[in-house]
Structures are given as structure tokens and as C-alpha cells.
Amino acid sequence: MEIKQYIETNKERFLEELFSLIRIPSISSQAEHKGDMVRCAERWKELILAAGADRAEVMPTDGNPVVYGEKIVDPAAKTVLVYGHYDVMPVDPLELWHTDPFEPVIKDGKIWARGADDDKGQSFMHAKAFETMLQTGNLPCNVQFMLEGEEEIGSGSLAKWIVVNKDLVKADIILVSDTSMIASDVPSITTGLRGLAYWQIEVTGPNADLHSGIFGGSVANPLNTLCEMISKCMDADNHITIPHFYDDVVECSARERELLNMAPYSEEEYKESVGVKALRGEKGYTKIEQVGIRPTFDLCGMWGGYTAEGSKTVLPSKAYAKLSCRLVPNQDHEKIAELVKNYFEENAPDYVDVKVTPMHGGQAYGCPTDHPAYKAAEAAYMDTYGKLAIPMRSGGSIPIISTFEKVLGIKSILMGFGLGEDAIHSPNENYRLDHFYKGIETIIRFYHHYAK
Amino acid sequence: MEIKQYIETNKERFLEELFSLIRIPSISSQAEHKGDMVRCAERWKELILAAGADRAEVMPTDGNPVVYGEKIVDPAAKTVLVYGHYDVMPVDPLELWHTDPFEPVIKDGKIWARGADDDKGQSFMHAKAFETMLQTGNLPCNVQFMLEGEEEIGSGSLAKWIVVNKDLVKADIILVSDTSMIASDVPSITTGLRGLAYWQIEVTGPNADLHSGIFGGSVANPLNTLCEMISKCMDADNHITIPHFYDDVVECSARERELLNMAPYSEEEYKESVGVKALRGEKGYTKIEQVGIRPTFDLCGMWGGYTAEGSKTVLPSKAYAKLSCRLVPNQDHEKIAELVKNYFEENAPDYVDVKVTPMHGGQAYGCPTDHPAYKAAEAAYMDTYGKLAIPMRSGGSIPIISTFEKVLGIKSILMGFGLGEDAIHSPNENYRLDHFYKGIETIIRFYHHYAK
Numbered sequence: 001m002e003i004k005q006y007i008e009t010n011k012e013r014f015l016e017e018l019f020s021l022i023r024i025p026s027i028s029s030q031a032e033h034k035g036d037m038v039r040c041a042e043r044w045k046e047l048i049l050a051a052g053a054d055r056a057e058v059m060p061t062d063g064n065p066v067v068y069g070e071k072i073v074d075p076a077a078k079t080v081l082v083y084g085h086y087d088v089m090p091v092d093p094l095e096l097w098h099t100d101p102f103e104p105v106i107k108d109g110k111i112w113a114r115g116a117d118d119d120k121g122q123s124f125m126h127a128k129a130f131e132t133m134l135q136t137g138n139l140p141c142n143v144q145f146m147l148e149g150e151e152e153i154g155s156g157s158l159a160k161w162i163v164v165n166k167d168l169v170k171a172d173i174i175l176v177s178d179t180s181m182i183a184s185d186v187p188s189i190t191t192g193l194r195g196l197a198y199w200q201i202e203v204t205g206p207n208a209d210l211h212s213g214i215f216g217g218s219v220a221n222p223l224n225t226l227c228e229m230i231s232k233c234m235d236a237d238n239h240i241t242i243p244h245f246y247d248d249v250v251e252c253s254a255r256e257r258e259l260l261n262m263a264p265y266s267e268e269e270y271k272e273s274v275g276v277k278a279l280r281g282e283k284g285y286t287k288i289e290q291v292g293i294r295p296t297f298d299l300c301g302m303w304g305g306y307t308a309e310g311s312k313t314v315l316p317s318k319a320y321a322k323l324s325c326r327l328v329p330n331q332d333h334e335k336i337a338e339l340v341k342n343y344f345e346e347n348a349p350d351y352v353d354v355k356v357t358p359m360h361g362g363q364a365y366g367c368p369t370d371h372p373a374y375k376a377a378e379a380a381y382m383d384t385y386g387k388l389a390i391p392m393r394s395g396g397s398i399p400i401i402s403t404f405e406k407v408l409g410i411k412s413i414l415m416g417f418g419l420g421e422d423a424i425h426s427p428n429e430n431y432r433l434d435h436f437y438k439g440i441e442t443i444i445r446f447y448h449h450y451a452k
Numbered sequence: 453m454e455i456k457q458y459i460e461t462n463k464e465r466f467l468e469e470l471f472s473l474i475r476i477p478s479i480s481s482q483a484e485h486k487g488d489m490v491r492c493a494e495r496w497k498e499l500i501l502a503a504g505a506d507r508a509e510v511m512p513t514d515g516n517p518v519v520y521g522e523k524i525v526d527p528a529a530k531t532v533l534v535y536g537h538y539d540v541m542p543v544d545p546l547e548l549w550h551t552d553p554f555e556p557v558i559k560d561g562k563i564w565a566r567g568a569d570d571d572k573g574q575s576f577m578h579a580k581a582f583e584t585m586l587q588t589g590n591l592p593c594n595v596q597f598m599l600e601g602e603e604e605i606g607s608g609s610l611a612k613w614i615v616v617n618k619d620l621v622k623a624d625i626i627l628v629s630d631t632s633m634i635a636s637d638v639p640s641i642t643t644g645l646r647g648l649a650y651w652q653i654e655v656t657g658p659n660a661d662l663h664s665g666i667f668g669g670s671v672a673n674p675l676n677t678l679c680e681m682i683s684k685c686m687d688a689d690n691h692i693t694i695p696h697f698y699d700d701v702v703e704c705s706a707r708e709r710e711l712l713n714m715a716p717y718s719e720e721e722y723k724e725s726v727g728v729k730a731l732r733g734e735k736g737y738t739k740i741e742q743v744g745i746r747p748t749f750d751l752c753g754m755w756g757g758y759t760a761e762g763s764k765t766v767l768p769s770k771a772y773a774k775l776s777c778r779l780v781p782n783q784d785h786e787k788i789a790e791l792v793k794n795y796f797e798e799n800a801p802d803y804v805d806v807k808v809t810p811m812h813g814g815q816a817y818g819c820p821t822d823h824p825a826y827k828a829a830e831a832a833y834m835d836t837y838g839k840l841a842i843p844m845r846s847g848g849s850i851p852i853i854s855t856f857e858k859v860l861g862i863k864s865i866l867m868g869f870g871l872g873e874d875a876i877h878s879p880n881e882n883y884r885l886d887h888f889y890k891g892i893e894t895i896i897r898f899y900h901h902y903a904k
Contacts, residue, residue, distance in 0.1 A: 019527075198763045205728065206727055208727075212750050212778065213846070213847040214743065214848055216731055216778050217746055217847065218722075219728060220728070220731070226679070226680040227678070227751070230676060231680040234744065270670075272552055276657065276672070278802040279671060281669055282804040299676050300765055302675050303754065303756075305752050306753040311752070313776050315750055322758060322759070325666050326665055326764050349733040352728075359762070395666045412757065433698055449739060
């Protein structure tokens with residue numbers, strides 16, 4: 001097969017090109033790397049052009065530039081938009097690295113460097129898949145590239161860029177490799193990301209801290225009251241009891257739940273990994289479902305009164321909490337933010353004042369497993385791995401993915417080839433070479449199934 | 453009447469003697485006043501002897517000395533033990549004082565100085581009442597004096613002293629002026645002080661802070677759990693629901709409750725003073741009863757997770773609370789400390805670890821209103837004020853009073869002549885001259901009613 005041969009013949013060059021991206025320390029959160037961001041974007045542009053794109057440009061934003069490139073093979077064909085990011089996380093603590101984070105080293109079948117996986121290694125597979133298809137006369141779709149330099153700091157500039165360049169990025173599907181698979185021999189596709197709503201709650205009782213002897217028993221304690229308000233939001237089955245909270249939640253199909261639960265999972269290992277004797281979660285859902293397809297109600301912080309060493313008797317004036325809800329597809333974070341704010345404020349007992357301030361939020365994302373692009377991805381994994389890829393719902397959030405859907409109206413397919421052990425965001429980040437090459441193959445297969 | 457005449461004749465001298473005590477800056481919490489503590493104790497000894505005591509001594513302790521004095525008129529007569537303290541609170545912020553805190557000034561019918569009320573002014577009334585009775589041939593009881601120098605820092609040395617000197621202080625009743633009356637024209641006697649139990653609660657969920665997206669929904673949140681545990685301890689009527697919590701509470705008689713509620717009380721003024729729109733307290737009890745005769749369950753502090761500015765999504769590992777209960781007569785603070793500790797630890801859900809550490813505690817104190825000494829005090833106030841003194845239950849605690857009862861087996865009568873506006877512990881402390889002289893009269897009347 002000429003595709004495999006092309007990859008085999010060019011595999012060293014593919015790596016050298018990837019290394020040229022990795023060697024640029026494009027840390028988006030550190031101002032001193034501003035110049036590196038531009039250098040990295042320029043290098044991406046060169047590599048896209050070299051791979052065979054019709055055009056590629058480094059497009060300025062208020063922050064770091066967006067790299068855009070495209071190859072239109074047939075205006076009537078489907079268009080795939082590749083999304084990735086060229087920025088990386090900081091490298092401290094540097095002393096824990098075994099090698100220079102910005103000088104990639106190959107050892108034990110892995111590339112060791114910052115960005116080896118997240119996301120230079122993963123996104124560069126798409127450039128090489130594109131080149132391979134083009135050079136072997138096998139590119140069945142139009143391709144667009146969109147690489148940002150602020151994924152690790154919130155994707156602020158890209159969110160604005162896509163609004164302005166809405167007409168430029170007309171595609172049928174967005175293809176992303178920025179997630180992990182369950183295990184090297186357990187292929188999986190991320191089909192959902194949870195959204196988030198976050199609030200600060202301030203409960204005021206008396207207008208000053210009071211003597212708990214003189215006033216205790218007749219004046220409401222805002223800490224006790226906040227505890228009671230929080231505890232009323234969840235029932236004995238760990239369902240959230242705030243009216244209308246679940247109204248927009250779309251239940252997963254029985255088939256998708258069945259597939260989700262095919263992921264290997266050991267409750268004993270899970271409990272051991274977090275150091276608890278027992279788990280707690282919503283009744284009627286498996287552990288995988290509880291973190292993947294169900295919303296949560298968690299205090300991220302709480303404080304009030306005397307919190308230093310020893311004892312001080314005081315009836316505090318104030319109690320505070322930071323509350324967050326992970327959300328699931330079709331729950332609108334702004335609607336939930338209002339709903340919870342109103343619930344707390346309207347149900348505040350008359351003996352306290354309750355003020356709720358919505359903080360940041362983000363939409364959940366879900367891709368149905370019967371979507372044609374999902375089916376194409378599933379078939380591609382079957383070709384490469386000989387196994388059914390398991391749909392995975394990540395409990396975390398990648399806000400820009402839901403922004404793509406909202407602004408551009410395009411679904412994303414999250415074909416991640418990373419592994420949990422790749423140490424992304426940590427010292428000694430690494431990416432397996434076999435995953436890099438198998439990823440390129442699987443991506444090419446996706447195009448062919450999707451083009452049908 | 454010769455008693456009134458004696459007081460009138462000697463009133464200036466009484467004040468000069470009090471001022472000699474006030475001029476000694478006996479601040480127990482500041483090490484540089486160590487010498488002043490001894491000077492003040494020595495001065496008290498001189499004044500007790502000058503008033504006519506058979507003996508008086510400054511008795512060393514590990515801390516500040518105790519002044520002990522006595523006059524035995526008839527071994528068969530009742531013995532009254534006068535308790536007071538010669539130490540005072542610090543004076544900062546000094547710039548808020550209108551006059552030198554240790555140079556007493558008389559203005560607007562009041563003595564202005566640190567200790568004018570608390571407790572030099574109030575305790576010295578007893579010395580002058582004693583002198584007046586003795587000099588006019590009207591002393592019907594034996595008298596003992598016991599003055600400590602550590603009341604403002606916890607009475608640690610006196611608590612040990614009474615154990616060692618148990619046989620010395622054999623008395624029938626302890627008489628104390630170190631509290632306030634409701635108003636200048638509303639005489640009252642403090643019949644109860646609440647006790648205290650205090651705990652720190654530590655709830656541990658996962659062994660480290662977790663990503664609230666990856667784990668939220670399947671791992672218990674220790675802050676949510678602590679809120680739930682706290683909220684289960686009180687029902688909708690604000691009764692404490694911990695089993696056996698109220699077992700030892702002795703209900704007040706209907707008559708005492710009737711008398712307690714004769715105290716002037718304006719709910720509107722009370723709410724305004726603490727800045728709340730509504731009050732909260734145990735059903736079935738008035739506001740006066742809620743703070744006076746009922747135990748409480750109040751968080752003094754709570755903390756855990758992310759508490760700084762902004763938002764951080766985290767599923768915290770730990771949640772902490774500082775919990776206190778005010779207790780009422782017959783509740784043993786050590787028993788309650790164990791009861792609550794066991795309740796929390798035994799009812800901890802299996803998905804968290806709960807550790808409860810009892811911290812300090814103190815017994816409640818109560819004097820029944822049908823006690824002969826209470827009746828004598830009531831009659832004395834009736835003579836002086838022409839009004840029934842209202843029994844008052846203070847919500848706060850004076851731990852040494854319950855220690856007296858426990859160690860010596862003697863009840864205390866709390867005949868306080870201070871006023872809420874006397875600014876004890878604050879700048880510009882003051883004490884009304886008419887309260888000083890009326891106090892001396894009322895104390896003398898107490899002896900005569902009590903001797904009967």
C-alpha cells in the first residue's frame with residue numbers, strides 16, 4: 001500500500017519537522033516568550049505550505065496569532081477543518097526533567113519534550129496525514145488548518161477570530177487530536193466534554209462578628225445557614241434538587257451507555273488511586289456515567305468565621321462558598337448560572353442576606369455516536385486497531401470546542417492518540433512514536449471513510 | 453439610720469481608697485505589669501485590714517497572687533465569701549481615652565478609669581459594705597474575701613488555689629459583683645451562665661485535591677459532606693437533633709421563665725442592633741430564653757478548598773470546622789464533648805474520614821430562684837429599689853463560677869451593679885457613683901436578709 005510506504009520512507013523527516021516546532025519554547029502564559037509564539041506560528045505556516053497547502057498565513061489577533069491554511073481539492077467535496085494549538089505549558093520545575101524540555105530526545109520508543117504530545121505532536125500528525133494523502137494522490141476532502149497559540153490560557157483570541165473569520169472556515173467537520181485514548185490497545189474517541197458554571201456565594205448574618213454566648217441561640221449563624229442551604233441542593237440519591245436543573249439534559253441512548261461502559265474500569269483501583277474507602281455518586285448511573293454524562297454540584301471552597309489555630313468563640317457575620325457545577329450537553333451554562341443564583345437568593349431564609357455572583361462558565365459538548373463523522377472515525381480505528389473504538393465522555397471541559405459549535409455550527413471529532421501516562425503539563429512529557437505513526441494512519445483512514 | 457449616715461460621712465474616703473487601687477495599672481495580660489499585680493494585691497490586703505478584717509494575706513500562686521482576708525464574728529453564724537478580681541484589661545487604643553485610664557476622674561456623676569466598674573469599683577463596694585456593717589455594729593455574718601489577679605486571662609491560678617485552700621474558704625455562699633443589671637431603674641440578678649464545649653472537625657475525602665471535572669460526580673466532596681453533617685444536627689424548629697444532647701438539661705420552672713421574661717426587650721431594637729431583618733431561634737422559647745436557658749449549636753469557623761480571589765475548580769481533599777455549643781446548667785461539658793465527637797465520628801459516611809478534636813470547655817452555672825441566698829438578694833434589691841429584681845440568665849460564661857461550685861460545693865449570687873454602657877474592656881470605662889453607693893447599701897441589706 002503506497003500510503004504506508006510513503007510514511008515509512010519519510011518517517012525520519014516527519015520527526016525532524018516536528019522537532020523544529022518543539023524546539024521553539026512557545027509558552028503562552030509567560031510574557032517573555034511572546035517572540036517565540038510568533039516564531040512558532042511562522043514555522044507552522046512554512047510546514048503547512050511544505051506539506052502542499054494552497055495557502056497558509058499567520059493571522060494576527062490581539063493576542064497570539066492564528067495560523068490558517070487550506071487546500072481545496074474539489075469545491076463539491078467535504079471539507080475537514082483541523083484544529084490544534086502550538087502553545088505549550090510552562091516547564092517548571094525544571095529540575096525534575098531528565099532532558100532539556102525543548103530539545104526532543106527519542107528514548108524507549110518515545111519522544112521526550114514539552115509539547116511532544118500536547119499538542120505539537122498530536123496536531124502535527126494531521127499535517128503529515130495531509131501531506132501523505134496529497135503526495136500519494138489520495139486526498140478525498142478539502143482540508144483547512146486552524147492552529148492557535150492560546151489554548152493553555154483560555155483560547156480567548158481564537159474565540160474572537162472565528163467570529164470575524166466565520167466565512168473563511170466553512171467546513172463540514174472539525175478534527176482534533178488533543179485528548180487521550182483509554183490505553184494503547186483500547187482505542188477510544190472522546191464524544192463529550194462537560195461544561196461548567198461557577199459561583200461565589202456570600203451569606204451575611206449579623207452586621208459584625210458577635211459574642212457567641214451573648215447572641216448565640218437567637219441570631220442566625222451564617223455558616224450554619226450556608227451549610228443547610230448547600231445540603232438541601234442534593235437528595236439522598238445524590239440527585240440535584242434545584243428545580244429545573246435537569247430540564248435541558250439530553251439522556252444518552254441505551255446503546256451509547258452500553259458502549260461507554262465497555263471502557264475498562266476497576267472500582268478497587270479507582271478508590272485506591274484517590275485514597276477513599278467508598279465512592280459517592282448519583283444513583284442509577286455507573287461511575288463512568290457519573291463523571292461523563294451527568295452534571296455535578298461541588299463546593300470548590302468555603303470559608304467564614306475563625307479559621308486560625310486554637311479556638312475562638314464567635315458568631316460570624318459572613319460565610320462564603322465557591323460552588324461549581326459540571327454541566328452536560330444541552331445544558332446552557334448561562335441559563336444554569338441564572339437558575340442557581342435565583343434559587344439561592346429566592347430561597348434565602350429571612351434571617352440572612354444571600355448574594356450569589358456567577359463567575360466563569362463554559363458550554364458542554366457532545367457528539368452523537370451516530371453522526372456520520374463519528375461513524376467514519378469509528379471505522380478508521382477499526383481499520384488500524386482491529387477493535388471497536390469506545391466512545392468516551394470526558395468529565396473535564398475544552399471550552400473552545402463548544403464555542404466552535406455555537407459560532408460555526410460545526411461538530412468536532414476528538415480523535416486523541418495521547419495516553420494518561422504522557423505527563424502532559426508535567427515534567428518529562430512524552431509521546432509514543434508508535435502512537436504518532438498509527439495516528440497518521442488512522443487520520444488518513446478517517447478521511448477516506450468520511451469522504452464516502 | 454446609722455448605716456446611711458456612716459456611708460454619707462465616709463463617702464469621699466471610700467472613693468479615695470478605691471482610687472488608690474485604680475491607680476495601680478494591674479493589667480494581667482501584659483508581662484511588664486507583673487510588679488503592679490503584686491502592688492495591687494498588697495494594697496487590697498491593706499484595705500481589707502483597714503476595713504476591720506481579723507487577717508488578710510497576699511498568697512502566692514504560680515501566677516498572680518490571691519488576696520485572702522476574713523472576719524469571723526461568730527463561728528455559728530453564716531459565712532459569706534466575697535469574690536472579686538483586681539486585674540484589669542489592657543487600655544489600648546490609648547488615643548481614644550478622654551482622660552488617663554489610671555488616673556480616675558469624676559465627671560457627670562461617674563468615675564472614669566480602667567477598672568472603675570470591672571472589677572475594682574464593683575468588688576470594692578463589698579469592702580466598704582463590710583466596714584460599714586462592722587463599724588456600726590451591724591455585721592450579722594462571718595466574711596471572707598478572695599480576690600484574684602487573673603480573671604481577665606482565665607482564672608487559671610485561682611482554680612488551683614481553691615483546690616489547695618479548700619478548707620480555708622468554708623462559706624455558705626459566694627457573693628460576686630462582676631456583672632451588669634438590665635438598666636439603672638431595672639434591678640436584676642444574674643442567676644445563670646452558660647457553659648461551653650468546642651470542637652475542631654476535620655473531614656477528609658480524597659487523599660489530594662482532585663480535578664473537579666475528571667472526578668466530580670463519583671468522589672465525595674468533603675465540603676459538601678461536612679455541610680450535610682452539620683445541617684443534620686438541627687431540625688426545622690432549631691432543636692439540636694444529636695441523640696441524648698438534651699438529656700441532662702434541667703428545664704426552668706414556669707415561675708422563673710415568667711420572671712426572666714419580665715426583662716424589657718424590644719425585638720425591633722434587638723434586630724436593629726445586630727443588623728438583621730429576622731431572628732432565628734429554638735421554637736417554644738422566647739428570645740430571652742433562647743440565649744439564657746437553652747444550649748446552642750454554632751459554627752465559629754469553617755474552611756476548605758480554594759478560598760482566594762477568583763475561581764479555581766477543585767474537588768478538595770479536606771474540610772474543616774470549628775464548632776461550639778453553649779451549654780446550660782446540669783449539662784456536663786466533658787460529657788457533651790464526648791457525645792458530639794462520637795456522634796460525628798460514628799455517623800460519618802463511609803466515603804469520608806471524620807476526625808473530631810474536643811478543644812476547651814467550661815461548665816454552665818445556675819442558681820435556683822428559690823435558693824435562700826437568692827431570696828435574700830431579691831429582698832435586698834426590693835429594699836433599695838422598691839422593685840422586684842429580675843432574674844437574668846447570661847448567655848456568656850464565667851468559668852470560675854462553675855468551678856467554685858464543683859470544687860467547693862458553694863453557690864454564687866451574682867449581684868452586679870454595672871450597666872451595659874459602662875464600656876468595660878473598652879476606652880473610657882466608667883461606673884456611676886450612685887450605683888457604687890446604692891450597691892454598698894444593697895450588699896448590706898443582703899447580709900441582713902441572709903442572716904435571718
